[in-house]
Amino acid sequence: MSEESKKPPAPSSASPEASGRFSRRWFLQGVALSAGTAVLPGEGLLGGSAFAAPQAPARIGPEPVQIALSVNGKDYQVKVEPRVTLLNALRNYLNLGTNTPIDLTGTKRVCDRGSCGSCTVILDGKTVYSCSVLAVECQGKKITTVEGVAEGNQPHPIQQAFVECDGLMCGFCTPGFIVSSKALLDRNPHPTPTEIRRALNGNICRCGTYNRVFQAVELASIRMKVKGG
Amino acid sequence: MPNWPSERQLMGTKVPRVDGFKKVSGGAKYSYDINLPGLLYAMILRSPYAHCKIVSIDLGPAESMPGVKAVHLIKKPGDELHYAGDEIAAVAAMTEEVAEDALRAIKVKYQVLPHVSSEDQALKAGAPAARAGSADERGEKIEDAIKEAAAVHEGTYGCEVITHVCLETHGLVARWEGEELTAWASTQAVHGTGTALAQHFKIPKATCITNFMGGGFGSKFGPDIQGIVAAELAKKAGAPVKLLLNRAEEHNAAGNRPSAFAKVKAAVDKTGKLIAFDAETWGTGGHSRGAGFPLPYVYPVDNRRRKHTDCFINAGDNRAMRAPGHPQGSLVMDSLMDDLCHKFDPKLDPVEFRLRNLPSTVLRDIYTKELLLGAARIGWKENWHPRGDNAPGPWKRGLGVALGTWGGGPGDAQATCTLHGDGRVEVKCGTQDLGTGTTTVVPLVAAEILGLQIGDIAGSIGSSAFPPAGGSGGSTSCGGVSVAVAMACTKALAELFAKVAPKLECKPEDLQAEYGRVFVTGNLERGFTWKQACAVLGQQPITASADKKEGEKGMATSTVGGAQFADVSVDVETGRVRLNKIVAVADCGLVVNRLTCESQVLGGVIMGINYGLYEQRRLDPPTGLPVNPDMEFYLLAGAGDIPEIDVVLLDYPERGVIGIGEPPTIPTAAAISNAVANAIGVRVPVIPLTPRRVLEALEGKA
Known part of the structure; x- marks a missing residue:
């Protein structure tokens, strides 16, 4: 293992490449883990509030571990087995064991194998397939889901444009397209048609709305330009 | 007699979806998204073999696992499993992860049986798996007509099995409150699903709710096995249960469009009119369902004969898929028409050839308008050339056309x-x-x-x-x-x-x-x-x-016709097909919402592009196991594969409202196949038109 890979990554370097070099050692150094006692699944998943001081246990799991996820600017405590993907943590675990269920099911599970893009979220500024990232990898990172794209109660221009251009039909792939499009406009506010297609090549739509999705991204881009984007 | 207002303020205009903002913000709750207090997650154990018999089954180890709340046996020892993916048993547990572990803990002994995994195997002499289906013979003068014909063409054409790939998989969330059952189902029929559940459980009523639905394309009309099983598990566990299929299950067990192959001989008289048609057809719709499709299609012919054989193989059964049978019929018939036109007169314009062979029904006028309109939009007059692009370089360009029809109503x-x-x-x-x-x-x-x-x-x-x-x-x-x-x-x-x-x-x-x-x-x-x-x-x-x-x-009305045109470029060195443009002229009657109507046509075309160029369910012949039950090796067009698509709605308000879900997906693949033949000079007989198939056709091996 190289010296470099022993260091915890700076948050800004969490690109797909960086997460591809994810090493368990620096993960364990940098992550706070719960006491790690065997807990029956579902038994007081948030019980105990045992968010222990940073330590380096020999291994994590297979028992559930308590982690903190920062989703759309809010921090959530969840207890998940290390094998739980970020996608499943968002969809199935955030609302467990609380009196005020958090319903973040906008992120969709479709292929569950990193092929279709329906589960796309923004992780520290870069799009990732949340089906292909473990929840435990995401501590300390900023996660933006489709629910976090709107600016307060105002729809993001990309959302407005998708509705106006009918860049959606059944809508099941739409959260992924919205997130990918938003990430594109964040890094390249005025993409060319080719750049739009390239940026959205990781998202599959079965109803067949692509052409209108392209229109929507162009429309949003123009509007953001007018607004001084 | 009631009728629509003669002056309309909203109908026919472009109205954004009223639920659009919910869909773009994650606020749309699909059945897959229903999370209820105490919800359990269910999964189904499925046959790991293409064909086998259950010798014994022990659910005990799963039942006793912590977190498992209910188990349910679907098949019993002695039962035959007909395909890899056939249902055996199900579990409901507190998390998906535990449910997955529980499936692994179930102990099943299988007796593996011989399998059949392709149409060719099923058709081999002595194989028990093929069954002669319908024979249709009309007109007495097929042989005579062929003898006297101005041109005769014989060809074999085919389409592979494809699957629906609904992005939201099949399944439902079931909740019992006493004797009352509520199901949040991903279904195309809330009433049908509710009624079927009530009948199964012998209760007066079951409520089915589908607020948002992630695609069905014909495959989601009832609770299915997984829906019944979810409700059974919910009853046993005394808690709500979510059971939605995973991606592999969706490919293997939730329906498909049957394959279709045809060996056809057809003839035209000296005016270029179809006078004889003789076809042998076959295909597979799975282990127990047929593979019928309409043929001859669109173009009428008096003297005709057709023998059809259904090939039963060890694969999941077909279900209705967007215009069942019609895309197959269109691919075979319109490929044949182009080849026949070329044989009759290589310089004859295929649009003109079609105009001579239109049916003398209400559709004649509609097809004529559509053909002329579409030809103008694709630049047919300027760019059509007889078969084979003589331009220098590896990229050859061609144009193609095809027609489709649908009943509806x-x-x-x-x-x-x-x-x-x-x-x-x-x-x-x-x-x-x-x-x-x-x-x-x-x-x-x-x-x-x-x-x-x-x-x-x-x-x-x-x-x-x-x-x-x-x-x-x-x-x-x-x-x-x-x-x-x-x-x-x-x-x-x-x-x-x-x-x-x-x-x-x-x-x-x-x-x-x-x-x-x-x-x-x-x-x-x-x-x-x-x-x-x-x-x-x-x-x-x-x-x-x-x-x-x-x-x-x-x-409102039924009986619709549509025409589509394709402009393609083909790299004769690599076999790659690139789409330049598709024109779809759709028979829309009175348009209700122009925005979503156009989207439907667009979506139909894109599904047709997938059918023509990319999709194919593959089974591994030695094992009979599915090779690509995923979204990586089961290919679907992505953003980079989509050409300009010109959607033209043929307004016809006096016909009333026409449903547009199915018609626009019918002729796309045939139009692309014809455009490819026009570009490279030879027919690629079977879709999807993969690079390999294009190269084989160029080498004369197809």
Whole structure:
């Protein structure tokens, strides 16, 4: 293992490449883990509030571990087995064991194998397939889901444009397209048609709305330009 | 006879979906998204072999696992499993992860049986798996006609099995409250699913809710095994259960479009008219279902013979898929037509050849318009050349055309319209929105009839608690639902007029509702705002019900035709097909919502592009196991594969409303195949037109 890979990554370097070099050692150094006692699944998943001081246990799991996820600017405590993907943590675990269920099911599970893009979220500024990232990898990172794209109660221009251009039909792939499009406009506010297609090549739509999705991204881009984007 | 208003404010315009913001913000809750307190997750154990028998099964180890709340046996020892993916047993557990572990803990002993995994194997002499299906022979002079023909062509054409790939998989969330069952199902038929569940459990009623639905394409009309199993598990566990298939299950067990192969001999007379047609056809629709498809297709021929054989193989069964049978019929027939045209006269324009062979029905006029319109839009006159592009370099360009037809017509639907004293309007209909835009059609039509804006109407669909409507299949929802809603609103409005007329000192029949007002015809001033008018109702709202049967004649129609054109470039060195442009001319009758109608056509074309170039379910011959039950090796077009698609709606308001879900996906693949043949000079006989197949055709091996 190289010296470099022993260091915890700076948050800004969490690109797909960086997460591809994810090493368990620096993960364990940098992550706070719960006491790690065997807990029956579902038994007081948030019980105990045992968010222990940073330590380096020999291994994590297979028992559930308590982690903190920062989703759309809010921090959530969840207890998940290390094998739980970020996608499943968002969809199935955030609302467990609380009196005020958090319903973040906008992120969709479709292929569950990193092929279709329906589960796309923004992780520290870069799009990732949340089906292909473990929840435990995401501590300390900023996660933006489709629910976090709107600016307060105002729809993001990309959302407005998708509705106006009918860049959606059944809508099941739409959260992924919205997130990918938003990430594109964040890094390249005025993409060319080719750049739009390239940026959205990781998202599959079965109803067949692509052409209108392209229109929507162009429309949003123009509007953001007018607004001084 | 009831009819649509002759002047329409909203119908035919582009209206964004009323549920659009929910879909772009994650606020749309699909059945897959229903999370209830105490929800359990269920999974199904499936056959790991293409063909086997269960010798013994022990659920004990799963049952005793911590977190497992219920187990359910679907098959028993001695039962045969017909394909890899056939259901065996199911578990419900507190998390998906535990459910997955529990499936692994179930102990099953199998006796592996010989399998059949391809049409060719099934057709081999002595194989028990093929069954001669229909034989159809009409006209007595096939041989004579062929003898005297100006040109005869013989060819073999084919399409592979594809799967629906609904992005939201099949399944439901089941909850029991005493003897009452509620199911949030991903279904194209809330009433049908509710009824089927109630029948299975012998209860008076089960409620089925589908607020949002992630695609069905013909494959989701009932609870299916997984829906029944989810409800069984929920009953046993005393807790709500979510069971939605995973991606592999969706490919293997949730339906497919059968393959279709045809060996055809056909002939034309000296005027270029089809005079004889002789075909042997075969295909597979799985282990127990057939593979029928219409042939001859679109183009009539008096002397014809067809023998069809269904090949039963160890694979999941077919289900209706977007225009069942028609894309296959179109691919075979329109490929044949182009080859026949080329044989008859290599310089004859295939559009002209088709015009000579159109049916003498209501569709003749429609096809003629569509062919001429589409040819102009694709640049046919400028760019069509006889077969084989002689331009230098590896990229060869070609144009192709194909036709499709569909029945459709208004499906069963009832609706209610309630007008409240405070001006609120509620419209309910027990239909569902597959992504087609029905949620928007309901308030749009109501607003048109009541002279209001779409935002003034509270439309409700997607529950079997609402007035009965048929399943959304066969492109029948838009016609049936819009007529039922229009009739219910018309009746409610008549009742309102009866109450308002005395206040305006006029007869009810003198009143009209438009621009958000109720007024005496010809005098906008002599009337009330909608709210003022409804105030006469006080605390007694008006509710009117209607059935689509009350107005369907003249307001909706069946029998549609469509034409599509493709402009392609083919790299003869690599076999790659690149689409330059597709033109789709769609027979739309009276368009309800132009925006979503165009989207439907666009979507149909893209599904046709997938069919023509990419999709194929593959089974591994030695094992019979599916090779690509995923979205990586099962190819679907991505953003970079999509050409310019020119959608042309052939407005025909006097025909009434026409459902547009199916027709536009029919001729796309055939038009692409014809364009490829036009570009490279030879037919690539089987779709998808993979690079390998293109190269084989160029080398004369196909």
